[in-house]
Amino acid sequence: MIVENFKIIRDFFQLVKGHKVWIFFLFLGSILGHFFDFLLPFFVSNIVFYVTEGNASGMYYNIFYLFLSYVAYNFSWYLNYVSYTNNFRYSYPNLREKIIDQVFTYDISFSDSISKGEILNTINSDVANLSEMIDNICEVLVVAVKLFLMIFLFLKTNIWVGVLVLLFVSLYLKLYDYFNVSSIKYYMGQQRYRDKLTNQLSDILGGFKEIKMFHLYDKMKKNFFVLANKWSEQYQKKKNYCDVRDSLLPFVIHMGKVFIYLILGYLTLKQKMLVSTLILFVSYYEIIMEDSEDLMEYSRDLREWSVSIYRVRRLLHYSSKEKYLYGNNETDLICGNVSFSHVSFQYPTKNKGAIYDVTLQAKPNEITAIVGRSGSGKTTIMNLLLRNYKVDSGSIFVDQDSIYHYSKRIYSSNVVGVNQAPFLFSMSIRQNLNLIDSNVERQIAACKRVGIHDYIMSLPKGYNTIILENATNFSGGQRQLFAIARTLLSKAEILIFDEVTSSLDTVFVNQMKELLEDVMSLADHIVVMDQGKVVGRGTHEDLLKHNSHYISLYTNPSSSKQGR
Numbered sequence: 001m002i003v004e005n006f007k008i009i010r011d012f013f014q015l016v017k018g019h020k021v022w023i024f025f026l027f028l029g030s031i032l033g034h035f036f037d038f039l040l041p042f043f044v045s046n047i048v049f050y051v052t053e054g055n056a057s058g059m060y061y062n063i064f065y066l067f068l069s070y071v072a073y074n075f076s077w078y079l080n081y082v083s084y085t086n087n088f089r090y091s092y093p094n095l096r097e098k099i100i101d102q103v104f105t106y107d108i109s110f111s112d113s114i115s116k117g118e119i120l121n122t123i124n125s126d127v128a129n130l131s132e133m134i135d136n137i138c139e140v141l142v143v144a145v146k147l148f149l150m151i152f153l154f155l156k157t158n159i160w161v162g163v164l165v166l167l168f169v170s171l172y173l174k175l176y177d178y179f180n181v182s183s184i185k186y187y188m189g190q191q192r193y194r195d196k197l198t199n200q201l202s203d204i205l206g207g208f209k210e211i212k213m214f215h216l217y218d219k220m221k222k223n224f225f226v227l228a229n230k231w232s233e234q235y236q237k238k239k240n241y242c243d244v245r246d247s248l249l250p251f252v253i254h255m256g257k258v259f260i261y262l263i264l265g266y267l268t269l270k271q272k273m274l275v276s277t278l279i280l281f282v283s284y285y286e287i288i289m290e291d292s293e294d295l296m297e298y299s300r301d302l303r304e305w306s307v308s309i310y311r312v313r314r315l316l317h318y319s320s321k322e323k324y325l326y327g328n329n330e331t332d333l334i335c336g337n338v339s340f341s342h343v344s345f346q347y348p349t350k351n352k353g354a355i356y357d358v359t360l361q362a363k364p365n366e367i368t369a370i371v372g373r374s375g376s377g378k379t380t381i382m383n384l385l386l387r388n389y390k391v392d393s394g395s396i397f398v399d400q401d402s403i404y405h406y407s408k409r410i411y412s413s414n415v416v417g418v419n420q421a422p423f424l425f426s427m428s429i430r431q432n433l434n435l436i437d438s439n440v441e442r443q444i445a446a447c448k449r450v451g452i453h454d455y456i457m458s459l460p461k462g463y464n465t466i467i468l469e470n471a472t473n474f475s476g477g478q479r480q481l482f483a484i485a486r487t488l489l490s491k492a493e494i495l496i497f498d499e500v501t502s503s504l505d506t507v508f509v510n511q512m513k514e515l516l517e518d519v520m521s522l523a524d525h526i527v528v529m530d531q532g533k534v535v536g537r538g539t540h541e542d543l544l545k546h547n548s549h550y551i552s553l554y555t556n557p558s559s560s561k562q563g564r
Contacts, residue, residue, distance in 0.1 A: 005299055008306045009137050015097055015309060015316075016130050022087035023134060029080025030142045034230030036073035038146070041283035043069060049276035084135050092131035095312070099123055099366050102316050108326075108388040112349050114318060117198030121191075122315055126308035133305050136298045143295045150288050154281070161263055165285060166258030169292055175252065176296035179245035185301045186241075189234035190308055206470055253289040260285050313552060326389040327405035334414045335399055336493040338385065343394035345384060353380045355532040364493075371553055372529030379420075380532075382498045386417050398494070417496035424471040429456055429482075430463040437489040446485040451463070472484040502531070526550070 043066040050058035103119065151169065155162030204211065204220055205468065223326035226502055264281055267273040339361045346354040355377040370378050383389055386394060387403060396403045425432055433443040443463070447453040455478060459465040471479050487495060526543055528536035528550045536547035543550035 005302055007138060008302050008309065009140075010185075011306070012130070012137060013135055015313060016091055016133070018134055019087050019090040022083045022090065023266060025079055026083035027138050027142070028086060029078075029083055030138050031078050032076035033073060033080060034142055034146050036069050036076060037287065038150070039069050040066065040073065041280055041287070044283065045276045045280035048279055049274065052275060063433045074371070080138075080478065088131050091134070092127060096123060096127050099127065099210055099312065099315055102318070102492070106318060108383070109348070109435060110318060114315065116194055116202065117195035118311065120198055120202075121195055122308075122311045126311050129305045129308040130312060133302070133308075136301045136305070140295060140298045143291050143298070147288060147291055147295065150284055153284070157281070158267075161260065161281070162415055164259055164263065165256070165288060168252060168259075169288060172249065172256075172289070172292055173296060175249055176245060176293075179241045179249070179407055180296065180300045180303055183238045183241040183245070183300075184307075186234045186238035187304050188307050190238065191311070193227055193231035193234060197224070197231060200224050200227055224463075245434075250293075253293070257285065257288065261362045270307065281307050304351060308506060324406055325390055326408045326411070327402075329401060329405045330406055330407050330410055331401075332410055332414070334410075334493045336362075336414075337397075337399050338362040338368075338494060339397045340381070341395045341397070343384065343391050343396060345389065345392045346381060347380075347389075353377055353532075355380050358532075358534055360534060360537065362529050366525055368525045368527065370527045370529060371550070375531075376529040377532045378529055381529075382417055382496050383495060385494075386415060387411065413490070415494040415496070416487050416490045416492040418480070418483050418487050419499050422479055424467050424474065424479060424482065426467060427468050428461075428464050428466050432467060432482075433463075433486060433489060436486055437491075442489060445487075447482075449488060450481045450485045452481040452485055473497050528553070 019227075043062045046062040047059055047066070050056075060321070100124070106245065144170070147169070151162065151166055154165045180281060200223060211217055260282065264273060264278045268275060270277045340358050343358045344354075344356050352375045358377070358381070360368075360370075370381060371538065372378055384391055389402070398406070398411075398415070403415075416471075424437070430440075430443070437443065443454060447456060456463055456465070459473075465473070467473065526536075526538060526540060527534060528543065528547060530549050535549050536543055538547070544554060
C-alpha cells in the first residue's frame, strides 16, 4: 500500500501543476488541524484530573485552553478548505487547457487508439478528480505521520497496550487495503464501459433520424443495454467488496476498543493508571481508529483516481503522427502544381482504400477529376494531399517541393478540402463563416456564388440563424453548398472536393457544375482509378473512346469526383 501510494503521488505531481502558495497553506492548515485534534483530548483529560483533585483554577485554565484549541482547530481547517478551493481554481483550468491543446494536435486517426467517449469523460470527470486529488494526498501524508506518532506514544506509555493498538491498526489497514485493491479492479471496468456507453449515446443522438427512418430503435436499445448491463455487473462486483469493507470491517475497530477498555480499566482499578489517563488514552484510541479509517478512505480515493492519472496521461502522451507531416518551408507563393510520384499507401486499421504506385499530376487553374468506384482510392488521395496521413512510399509534390517540407501554417492555408459529409459548428451562420473570414461582403459573395444565399436570407434571422446540432435545419445539399462557400472564403490555391455531389439533388448538382466551371477555367483532365491503381487518364472524350473502366463508369454512373 505504501509503495503504491507513493508511486501514485509521484505520478500526480509529474502531471498536475498546482499553485505552490495555496498548496503550502493547504498542508499547513491540515497539519495544524490534526495537531489541535491531538491536543483536545489532553485538555479534556486535564479537566477531569483537576475536577477529581478539587482544583478549580486548574480546571478553569484547562477549559480556557480547550476553548482556544477549538478556535485554532476550526480556523486551521478553514485555512485548509480555502486553500484547497483556490488551488482547485488554479489547477483545474490549467490541466483542462493542457489536454484541450493536446487534443487539437491529434491526427485524423486518433480514434483508432482513443475513443471520443474516453476523451469526453476524461475532460469532464478525470480532470476534476485530479484537481481535487491534492487534498487526498495531503491527508494521506499528514494522517500517516500522525498515526505513527500516536502509536509510538502508546508504545512508550505501556508496551502491552501499544502492541495491542499496533496489532489492531495493522490488521484493519491490511484488510481495508485488500478490499480497496479488489474493488478498484472493477472500478476500472466501470470506467471502460462508461466510455463505451458515452460513445453509444453519442451515436444514438447523432443518428436519430436514421434510427427512426430504418426502425432501428429496438436494435440500438438492445446494444445500449448490453453495455449498460456490463457496467452494472462491474459496479455490483465493486459494491460487494465495498459493502463488506464498510459494514463488517469496523468490527475490527470495535473489538480493539473492547480490549483497550478491558486492559486500561484493569490498570485503573489496580491504581496503576489515573481515571484522567484512562480517558486520555481511550480518546486517543478513538482518534487512531478514526484516522486509520480516514487514511484508508483517502488511500482508496487515490487508487481510484490513479485511473484518472492513467487516462489523462494517455491523452497527453498520444503520439500524433502529424508531427512527421510538417516542415519549415514558409514560402507562401504557392501556384498549385500538384504531382504524385509512385505513391503507395495502406490504412493501418482497414483494407479498403489502399493505393498502389499512383502517379498523377494536377496543374494550376484546372479542374482535375479523379473517378472510380467506391473503395478505389479516391478519398485516400484526398487524405494524403491534405496530409492527414503520410505516404508509405513515393512522393507528393506541390510546386516541386515535398508537401511534408511546408510548415503547418502555410500548407493549411493553401490546401483545403470539402468532405463528403462536411461538419458545421453549432453556432450562427455568421460565426461559422467568421472562423474563416470575418469580412461580411466576402461572406455574402461566397454564399451567392454557390447559391445558398437566398436560402439563408429566407430564414427568420438570416445570417444570424443558429445552426442546430448536426445541422438539422439544413438539408444535405445545403450543408454541402455552405461548406463549399466556407472553403471559397479561405482563398486557398488548391481546393479539393471529395464526392461533393453525393448528397445533392439534381438542382444542387447543376449549381455545383456551374460553380466549378466559374471558379477556374475548365481543363477537363480525368484520372481513372480502379482497386487502388491508375487505370486511365485523359479528357472525357478520349477516355470514352479507349478506356473500358471509364466507359463502364459513364454508362453505369457510380463515379465520384475530386476537383481543383
